[in-house]
Amino acid sequence: MANLNDIRRDFGLSHLEESDLARDPIQQFELWIQEAIQSNVKDPNGMALATADAKGRVSVRMMLLKYFDQNGFVFFTNYESLKGRMVAENPHASLLFWWPDFERQVRVEGLIEKLDQKHSDEYFNERLFESNIAALLSKQSRVLSDKQAFIDEVEQARKEFHSKPILRPDYWGGYILKPHYFEFWQGGTQRLHDRLVYQMKNDRWSITRLYP
Numbered sequence: 001m002a003n004l005n006d007i008r009r010d011f012g013l014s015h016l017e018e019s020d021l022a023r024d025p026i027q028q029f030e031l032w033i034q035e036a037i038q039s040n041v042k043d044p045n046g047m048a049l050a051t052a053d054a055k056g057r058v059s060v061r062m063m064l065l066k067y068f069d070q071n072g073f074v075f076f077t078n079y080e081s082l083k084g085r086m087v088a089e090n091p092h093a094s095l096l097f098w099w100p101d102f103e104r105q106v107r108v109e110g111l112i113e114k115l116d117q118k119h120s121d122e123y124f125n126e127r128l129f130e131s132n133i134a135a136l137l138s139k140q141s142r143v144l145s146d147k148q149a150f151i152d153e154v155e156q157a158r159k160e161f162h163s164k165p166i167l168r169p170d171y172w173g174g175y176i177l178k179p180h181y182f183e184f185w186q187g188g189t190q191r192l193h194d195r196l197v198y199q200m201k202n203d204r205w206s207i208t209r210l211y212p
Helices: 025-038 082-089 117-126 129-137 147-160
Strands: 046-052 058-064 067-069 072-078 092-099 104-114 172-186 194-201 204-210
Touching: 025 067, 025 092, 025 104, 025 172, 046 072, 046 082, 058 072, 058 082, 072 082, 072 104, 072 117, 117 172, 129 147
Parallel strands: none
Antiparallel strands: 046 058, 046 092, 067 072, 072 172, 092 104, 104 172, 172 194, 194 204
16 A cells, blocks of 8 residues: 655745735635636636535536636536536535645535526537537436447537537536635645635625634
């Protein structure tokens, strides 16, 4: 068995004080993700999405955040995938963003809803041709018994839709996570990390500090 005990590093690039934070967590998130984007961090919009079914069984996977605003965080996927089936049973979910170059992570908790059809159509029509072919044909999270047959199907679809538009299938579209909890984490020396939490109380965001 591999010994991972010696894989460690100390943090301490920066500190995070209450006075550093924007009063609104969406604004604070925008500051951090913009810093990551401007520094050419790889996949700055990469996020782990954790969902659970009605029995509390949890699943997590990496996703790409497509956009966000005061309403919440938006991503797109197959509604019939495992994540889609879980969200249909249990809308509670969590996102995790991790930017190791900055020794920062952000946790977001909230409720997931389907995005309206208009926005799903608009995003689908902006996507690359190859991405929409995959969205049209992939039975995401289902067993694929013959990979070559699927590749052949994709190639046939490329030819079929080369000169005509691909319409968004009903089983594919957007979700929005509407947050009620944020945790901003900044790595600190000697494991004295800064953890500052926003929670919605009485229609206002409150800020508290957690032990590292």
